[in-house]
Amino acid sequence: MLTGRRPFDGETLTDTVAAIVKNEPDWRALPPGTPAVVQSVIARCLKKDPAQRLHDIADGRLQIEEVLNDPRGSTAVVFPARNLREWAAWIAAMLFLGAALFVAARPSITSSSGDPISFPVFPPEKTAFSAHLP
Numbered sequence: 629m630l631t632g633r634r635p636f637d638g639e640t641l642t643d644t645v646a647a648i649v650k651n652e653p654d655w656r657a658l659p660p661g662t663p664a665v666v667q668s669v670i671a672r673c674l675k676k677d678p679a680q681r682l683h684d685i686a687d688g689r690l691q692i693e694e695v696l697n698d699p700r701g702s703t704a705v706v707f708p709a710r711n712l713r714e715w716a717a718w719i720a721a722m723l724f725l726g727a728a729l730f731v732a733a734r735p736s737i738t739s740s741s742g743d744p745i746s747f748p749v750f751p752p753e754k755t756a757f758s759a760h761l762p
Contacts, residue, residue, distance in 0.1 A: 630666075631657040635674065649676070665695045679711065 635653035638644035653674060658667060669688045675681045682688050751757050 630659060630662060630670075633657070663695045665691055 631654075636644055636647040636651060638647050655667070655671075658670075669682070669691050672680070672682045673688060
C-alpha cells in the first residue's frame with residue numbers, strides 16, 4: 629500500500645505464488661520518508677520463514693502506533709520467535725506436570741476398606757440349592 633503497487637507480480641496466480649516463494653520485494657520502492665520501524669514491520673510480515681514472521685497483526689499494529697505517537701523515532705521491540713526446542717520443552721514439562729497431578733490425585737487401587745462384600749445368589753427356577761452331595 630505504501631508503494632502503490634503489489635510487492636509480487638505475476639500474470640497468473642501460479643506466477644504470483646512462485647514470485648512470493650522465490651523473490652524478495654523491491655525495498656527501494658518504499659517512500660524515502662518511511663520510518664525504520666514501519667520498514668521493519670513490513671519486512672517481518674514478508675519473511676519467507678514462518679517462524680520469523682509476525683504471528684499476530686496486533687504486534688505490527690502496536691509497533692506502527694508507537695511510531696505515529698512518537699514521530700521523533702521509537703525503537704521497535706522485537707521478541708525472538710520461539711523455536712521448536714523451546715516449544716517441545718514446554719510441552720514435555722506440561723505433560724510431566726499433568727501426569728504427576730493425575731497420579732497424585734487418583735484413588736489408590738490397592739486400598740481396601742476391610743468390609744466383606746455380600747450379594748444374593750438365587751437358584752434357577754424350579755430348582756433349589758442343597759447342602760447334600762449325591
